[in-house]
Amino acid sequence: MARGKVISGGRSHIKKDDFVQVIAGRDRDKRGKVLRVFPDDGRIMVEGIQMIKRHTRATQQRQQAGIIEREGKIHISNVMLICAKCDRGVRVGHRVLEDGKKVRVCRRCAEVLDR
Numbered sequence: 001m002a003r004g005k006v007i008s009g010g011r012s013h014i015k016k017d018d019f020v021q022v023i024a025g026r027d028r029d030k031r032g033k034v035l036r037v038f039p040d041d042g043r044i045m046v047e048g049i050q051m052i053k054r055h056t057r058a059t060q061q062r063q064q065a066g067i068i069e070r071e072g073k074i075h076i077s078n079v080m081l082i083c084a085k086c087d088r089g090v091r092v093g094h095r096v097l098e099d100g101k102k103v104r105v106c107r108r109c110a111e112v113l114d115r
């Protein structure tokens with residue numbers, strides 16, 4: 001199986017560094033920046049969202065055992081890309097610009113969401 005550069009089946013319109021709004025689950029309505037995208041399982045990691053506690057053991061580098069909090073993965077379908085103009089999570093469409101570049105646009109106000 002070829003792995004690696006495959007981009008998952010078209011539906012993932014979320015990229016790293018996007019600002020998204022959570023639309024389902026415990027962190028519903030919170031917003032954050034996408035830290036990582038996991039195309040293989042359709043999940044993403046968003047700053048400050050789905051925080052999970054992890055117990056750590058003392059190691060030679062880390063003297064104290066304790067609990068650290070870090071982001072867990074959430075499914076990409078649980079977020080919407082934020083349109084700055086609408087100031088909310090919106091459905092995303094695509095448009096091809098005159099120079100042939102494909103961009104994401106807000107389906108609500110038609111604002112281009114890619115810089």
Ligand SMILES: [Zn+2]
Pocket residue numbers: 083084085086087090106107108109110111
């Ligand atoms: Zn908009």
